[in-house]
Amino acid sequence: MVKIYQSRHPDVNARAHATFGVLAVMIALVVWGVLGGGAFFWALFTVLHLFTFLLLSLRIYYVGQFRLERETLQRAARELAAMPRRGVRPLYKTRLVLLLIANSVNWLLALYGLWKQSADIASHLLELLLINTLLYMSFYLVMKLLNGERPRWYAWCYLGGATVAWIPALYFFVYGSTDWSTTPALSREMNHQCMVLEFYDAHDLWHILSAVALFLSFNVLLTWDDGLAAVKRTEIAVF
Incomplete structure (x- = not known):
């Protein structure tokens, strides 16, 4: 997601320490969810x-021009009060x-996680990251396409190719053949019969297919702007 954002916003991209700080918070939340969890954790995680x-x-x-600051909110409130009709008219309708x-998809995912409160918080977080990355792509x-590119x-x-690989990969991901939040003995009881060559089960197929899908997806990110190589930076649409 950071790579996609940097393609059009080289001047407002995420700083390295902020990006890895977010990853550190995610790791801490996963550890907390596995070791503790509970209603309070899921409420905080959802918020x-x-x-x-x-x-x-x-x-x-x-x-990238929005800042969550008191001055920004006060100025927005004054302008909305002065020109309410202009305030409710969107500047970028398609966006x-x-x-x-x-946002609707994320609200559904958040409510589903809050309702289920699974002990396998890592899988839930992986679902969130995967779905949001695919949505952003x-x-x-x-x-x-809307800008004529x-x-x-x-x-x-x-x-x-990435789409063909992602569909079965996500199917095997939700197939539920392992659960690392339980003991190894209980997790092994969830294993299914091997599907391919009497050797690879559903979890193996998830890893294989997701690796292929990730490789092809990264190649999409590297090549889908090749048509802009001869276009001036000032003439490239920002979104």
């Missing part, structure tokens, strides 16, 4: 999830629609 996604949505919508879809591709043919091939 952090939705609040973080709201901030990211505001940064994406305002192209708003796509962000509303992404879709958002980027749609915005490229067309990826090269080999980028479409990578994208098609």
Whole structure:
């Protein structure tokens, strides 16, 4: 997600210490969820999830110009009070629609996690990251097409291959053949019969197919802007 954002925002990209700080917080939350968990943890995790996604949505919508500061909120409140009709009219309609879809998906995921409160917080977090990354890739591709940009043919091939690999990979991911939040003995009881060559089970297929899907997805990120190589930076659309 950071790589995609950097493609169009080299001047407002995430700083290294902030990015790895977020990863450290995620690791700490996973450890807390596995060792402790409970209703308080899931309530806090849900609030952090939705609040973080709201901030990211505001940064994406305002192209990195939004700051969660008192002065910013006060100025926004004054302008909204002075010109209410202008305040409710979106500046970027397409971007708003796509962000509303992404926010709806994240609200559903957050409510599902809060309702289920699974001890396997790592799998839930992986689901959140995977789905949001795929949503952001879709958002980027749609915005490229709406702005008249067309990826090269080999980028479409990578994208098609990644899609073909992701669909069965995600199926085997939710197949439920392991649960590392329980003891090894209980987790082994969830193992299914080997499906391929009488050797690979559903969990193996998830790892194999997701590795292929990730490789092809990364190649999509590296090649889908190749058509802009001869275009001036000032003429490239920002979204």
